[in-house]
Amino acid sequence: MAEPQHKDEKSFRGIPVSTGVCRGKILVLGRARPTIARRQVADGDLAEEVNRLEKALVQTRHQILDVQRKVSEGMGAQEGGIFEAHLLVLEDRTLLDEVVRVIQQQKVNAEHAFHTVAERYAAMLSVIEDEYLRERASDMRDVTMRVLNNLLGVEEDADLRHLKEPCIIISHDLSPSNTAQLDKRHVLGFATDVGSRTSHTAIMARSLRIPAVVGLKDASAQLVNGQQVLLDGHNGLLIVNPTDQTLFEYGQLILRQATLQQRLRDLLHEPAITLDGHRVLVHANIEQAADAEQVKANGAEGVGLFRTEYLFLNRDRLPGEEQQYQAYRDAAVALKPLMVVIRTLDLGGDKFLAHMQMPTELNPFLGWRAIRISLQERDIFRAQLRAILRASAEGNLRMMYPMISGLDELKQANALLEEYKEELRQEKVPFDEKLEVGAMIETPSAAIVADSLAKRVSFFSIGTNDLIQYSLAVDRMNEKIAHLYEPTHPAIVRLIKVTVEAAHNHKVRVSVCGEMAGDPVLAPLLLGLGVDELSAAPSLVPPLKFLIRRLKLTEARELADFALDCESASDIQARCQEHARQIAPGLFEDK
Ligand code: PEP
Ligand code: MG
Secondary structure, three states: OEEEOOOOOEEEEOEEEEOOEEEEEEEEOOOOOOOOOOOEOOHHHHHHHHHHHHHHHHHHHHHHHHHHHHHHHHHOHHHHOHHHHHHHHHOOHHHHHHHHHHHHHHOEOHHHHHHHHHHHHHHHHHOOOOHHHHHHHHHHHHHHHHHHHHHHOOOOOOOHHHOOOOEEEEEOOOOHHHHHHOOOOOEEEEEEOOOOOOOHHHHHHHHHOOOEEEOOOOHHHHOOOOOEEEEEOOOOEEEEOOOHHHHHHHHHHHHHHHHHHHHHHHOOOOOEEOOOOOEEEEEEEEOOHHHHHHHHHOOOOEEEEEEHHHHOOOOOOOOOHHHHHHHHHHHHHHHOOOEEEEEOOOOEOOEOOOOOOOOOOOOHHHOOOOHHHHHHOHHHHHHHHHHHHHHHHHOEEEEEEOOOOOHHHHHHHHHHHHHHHHHHHHOOOOOOOOOEEEEEEOOHHHHHOHHHHHOOOOEEEEOHHHHHHHHHOOOOOOHHHHHHOOOOOHHHHHHHHHHHHHHHHOOOEEEEOOHHHHOOOOHHHHHHOOOOEEEEOHHHHHHHHHHHOOOOHHHHHHHHHHHHHOOOHHHHHHHHHHHHHHHOHHHHOOO
16 A cells, blocks of 8 residues: 655555665566466367467567577677577477467367476476486476467566666565575565565575565555665565655664664674573574575574575476585585584475476465475485485584474384485495484474474474464465464464473473564563574574573563463563563664
């Protein structure tokens, strides 16, 4: 909803998900791609369907030539040459003849025929060992998108990997895989109509350290390319045509932020010890081995969550054991002796692979996701567990399973782990025999049976992002019900308490790695409930340490006692807010 302000200035309010302020021109991406429907075509209309296909092919050819020319001019002939392969796809007679045959024999629309045939070709190419041929699968998919866009009359999406100048991306939505492609040199920030704080896109933005605002409702439909905006990732504002006064105010905010950053830098390598002498380990969440730099630069004491699915996104095929081993080993070696907790694959929900046949589900977050996929797709699980085990010989690795919903899953996963350990022993491949294994607690059922789970693991890591959505039945991605997504809901507070008690009865440590752990307002509540460790985006580690060093554990426990007695989420939130602002006012300076 637009909020009229000064003349010409217009601002949109959304949900702040990644801090920072940026200013620049916007690039508005097209709306989500419609699904490719299959339509029956009457005999008399088949010739017209083939005609449509041919027109789309010609149009695509012109577009590719145009991009090729621009890239050659801007970056050199060699880079422009990349598009030769795209043009070859359009000249592949075997492919095109087959598409025409499908249109005529099955009497279906051109989009459906093209999509089906091209996808089959791409899938075949993507499993070939030869790297050159595998690359062709990605060319095939790029070209297929262009042809389909032309057939559907949809505007082409900008290629986020090859942006020419710095810009702020505005989009209805941005998938985690699109976000993973963003080139930090050119993307100053992004804003989307939908989304929430705990969507994986928001999590990616924090790890990329670019300002981001989501849940802007219909902003993308109201904005046009090239408009000048200011994006405020602290307060969740997108301001179009900011006036001089606004720019001045933001200049002040940026200065205050710079002062705070300096104070945070000063204690980067100091431990997080409360005023009453309690040491809290503050870890970081990462998505790839290269993030190890950020872990160290932000003074994190290890990695509490390595989300391995990003190794699987934006590729044409699954990464094999060897490739995963390299990635896990790189992280382990880079951070040694700090610990790194690798989470096994958590696909499904909002993370899908274009090249893997994943079912279209009515409720993907309640469906084929995470450990459920791993336990069924044994080859994938085996490759990953072997890779983790092998890498464990080279650093301080730990491992955990996502989305455990009951004891059977944990037992099955542990049994497979033992089987793969035995394989490695037979092969005389070294691994850490004492590798610690943990379970994520992110379903209410896991929290309730935490007592049984605790007997079979070394640690728990509470994934509050999911625990909240599953306990409160509130989709973590849906901005329409974002107000119901309440981390301080009494049910959540009590589930965390139950989990901690069960864990501590069995001498099992508890970490929290959901976004709640990185929120300085809520971290004291977690510590007061008995949580031992926190893990958050690397950039959130310094503010957490800053806060913990001003906290008394006795006060945090009082806060937790209040929350456990309280019946209202907003009262608990208000009390947490008041307490955090009181002990660390500097952290909460907004505009
Ligand atoms: C969580 O659910 O809190 C969590 C850390 O896992 P993810 O956000 O990757 O689902
Ligand atoms: Mg989760």
